[in-house]
Amino acid sequence: MQLGHVAVALSIASFAPELSGGEVTAFSGESIAVAFAAHWLPNLDGIPIMMGLVRKAFHCTWTHSLLFAVVIGLLLLLLKPAWAGIAFVAILLHYLADMPSSVGLPLLMPLTKKRITLNLWADTGYFGWESTKGTYLQAWTWILEGGAFLLLFIRAYQEAVWPFI
């Protein structure tokens, strides 16, 4: 999933009151910032790859495991409890959005390196035009990314934010 991550992150922000015990408002700047940051956090593993510090095979490994989500959630629980629920769900939904890809995710690392995948679309790499083109030539990309934007449309309507003001 590529563009769909934007819709998923914004949809998570729409549930901020439920995920933060009422401390963060839906679609507020704070909820959007936390949801976006946490939702993209697993993909920061691309930076050391692009810098040549680690091998390409490092992508979608440690940062795409349940352990990573739990560690980030617990850290935030200590530092900023209101953000912990939003961030934890944002990271889990990042995994869910990546799981249809054929490359799969090693969710149970370090217990096992076995990759779990729904195999709905073929992986097209993680960066560049070839990756984008290949992604949007496949059926399930449109279904799931379109579905994410449909959910965002409904949530924006229910919460009466733009373009429903």
Next chain:
Amino acid sequence: MLKRTPVIAVFIAALIAIVVVYFLELPERPFSAGQKVLLYIISYCVGLGISLLFDPKAKETKNKYLKINFYED
């Protein structure tokens, strides 16, 4: 992509948009025409995906990319 694929998507999108309006529109806050257009555009993306499921070209693309390992150094 087959010629019929985007045409089938037009009808699937209409169905999705009608279902959303029927079940989720609030009587006190009906969708404006612009909002309905936006809803249809988004529904069209989902509809296109559903109709691509029956398009052999989409399957060919998936099979082509399945043969490539992007994570080899």
